[in-house]
Amino acid sequence: KQEVTQIPAALSVPEGENLVLNCSFTDSAIYNLQWFRQDPGKGLTSLLLIQSSQREQTSGRLNASLDKSSGRSTLYIAASQPGDSATYLCAVSSNTGKLIFGQGTTLQVKP
């Protein structure tokens, strides 16, 4: 059974810092991996999708990497801003499209 774990559970950094969020999964037979952002009480906003054949994806200040064989992904956020404060969720997809989520990393960026 696929399990997704995110470390750390919470992170507090000063504005401007670069940071890395970690995601690990137990079964490497995934179709893709998706990173989401969730603001308190709100829905999920897709940030990046990495297909299983890809190693990384970039969008603005965000860069996500995928190492399928070791069951790991990282989300790198460059030059963090207070507006980046949110919970970041990692989810892996099976061939049926079902997403299995981690518990998230709650990020606080202090001005």
Next chain:
Amino acid sequence: EPEVTQTPSHQVTQMGQEVILRCVPISNHLYFYWYRQILGQKVEFLVSFYNNEISEKSEIFDDQFSVERPDGSNFTLKIRSTKLEDSAMYFCASTPTETYEQYFGPGTRLTVT
């Protein structure tokens, strides 16, 4: 930019009552999903739907739950007899293919009293 919409944003119901949560997926998408998130817990998969039938469901999705695409635009989740433990945020998602990015709606907060 097209988006998934959900109604209502918040629903309060009494235990034992039936509720219907509504979703309008993005118009050219073919795969539809329901997930839920109990407060403080992970987002959990409930069911996937394609070509007018359920393609996969989790163990949570028991006989109390049903899904329907009553017309070309709406996608609904029905809970027949709500329990206290059904209180959660329910998210609808859609995607053009099962291996593509899923787009989530803003969610419906269901409170069962």
